[in-house]
Amino acid sequence: MDVLVVNHPLARARLTTMRDARTDSAAFRAALHELTVMLIYEAMREAPVRVERIHTPVARTDGYRLANPPLLVPVLRAGLGMADQAHKLIPDAQMGFVGLARDEKTLQPTPYMESLPDSLADRPVLVLDPMLATGGSMVHTIQLLAERGATDVTAVCTLAAPEGVRRLEESGLPVRVVTASVDERLNESGFIVPGLGDAGDRQYGAV
Ligand SMILES: O=P(O)(O)OC[C@H]1O[C@H](OP(=O)(O)OP(=O)(O)O)[C@H](O)[C@@H]1O
């Protein structure tokens, strides 16, 4: 499985702001927005383009548009903090939604929402979730996509744990990962170490 770690200095600076326990919710959301732009930018680097002839004020030239805009799928809640920025960067994209809450004890994802197109054959999909921890939530989400025919899925995560990357790889699902960091490990509570805490709570408050 392909794992792209975006370790550009500007990405690392945003991630540091997100990791810092002193960062308040507003600053956390702002850093996540900016980091999302960088991750999506890299995730789309190899996207096919179609060529169209355009006129500049000076001459005719080739212009370029995305040949096949992706479906964006934020995983609620935390992925909502990536959705608007990804959509601004890819305005032609359609958006679907998956809502999952991880059980604090079992670490299993509990689904509470699903809004996806029926067919995803020939559609690239970008799944947006800041955290890839055990990988349970991401595997669940990509299974929903694969059932609808998706074969080209990119998991865009600010942070990943090695355990989650391994789980995705072993799932055999058609996915690659774009992240700003693969951290050290998970702790006994299933949190990424050093991580940044609970990405949903840090954006929106504890539930
Ligand atoms: O890889 P996993 O072990 O499945 O953990 C990752 C999931 O945990 C977080 O969501 P959470 O369940 O905390 O929900 P929230 O976004 O509403 O806070 C995160 O946003 C992922 O969806």
Ligand SMILES: O=c1cc[nH]c(=O)[nH]1
């Ligand atoms: O560290 C973690 C693990 C799962 N979900 C989070 O929000 N943070």
Ligand SMILES: [Mg+2]
């Ligand atoms: Mg959470």
